[in-house]
């Protein structure tokens with residue numbers, strides 16, 4: 309018989325997405341971590357007061373007060389989350405003061421990136437509240453892009469890579485953000501990501517991996533697949549000795565205009581030009 313925790317519908321999707329991340333070789337070993345923000349299920353809403361102690365958060369996340377996160381356990385492998393989600397995923401509630409969290413169900417040791425996920429969810433609550441999912445993973449074709457001298461500017465990377473396939477920029481008119489090197493797992497990386505996620509649904513971490521947001525975990529994976537496909541075309545052409553040229557700006561603008569997304573594209577990197 310399934311426990312109440314195992315009946316949370318998003319648990320199955322979490323497991324399914326982890327299976328894909330593992331099969332693609334994007335989340336090797338215990339690489340990567342995921343979270344999904346949910347309304348705290350009423351049957352466990354009060355339980356934490358009796359059963360677990362508060363753990364302080366190094367960042368204040370008042371917008372998340374009372375909400376809960378399904379999040380990967382520390383050192384859990386994507387391929388094992390896929391097989392045994394209830395063992396490897398934990399459910400945590402953010403306390404009413406927005407400065408601590410409590411364990412509610414499932415895995416009891418959250419990824420050390422929990423504070424970073426909280427900071428990013430806080431950005432999502434403010435700017436794209438319909439987006440509840442975060443995936444961090446290590447797709448090799450995207451990590452390789454961050455090491456190309458020609459792609460040290462996010463605007464140029466987005467312009468060329470997302471022009472490799474005619475629908476990529478339609479899916480991500482704001483393009484892809486880029487973060488400089490930060491120590492893996494550091495709060496500094498989490499906070500810098502939270503800031504940049506205000507403007508982009510996908511960001512790449514220099515020498516490390518990718519971060520995606522979405523309405524659901526499957527949607528966040530869709531977004532990663534779109535960028536990965538575009539990068540794959542880029543690397544195929546490079547490997548064949550062809551210089552990838554991508555769509556013309558005129559065709560890009562025509563497509564975006566047809567779908568009512570031209571303004572989002574044209575304003576995508578304006579934040580970089582503000583002081």
Ligand code: 2HA
Pocket residue numbers: 338339340341419421444492493
């Ligand atoms: O959780 O990928 O960046 C493992 C990681 C940290």
Ligand code: ZN
Pocket residue numbers: 339340444445446492516517
């Ligand atoms: Zn990582």
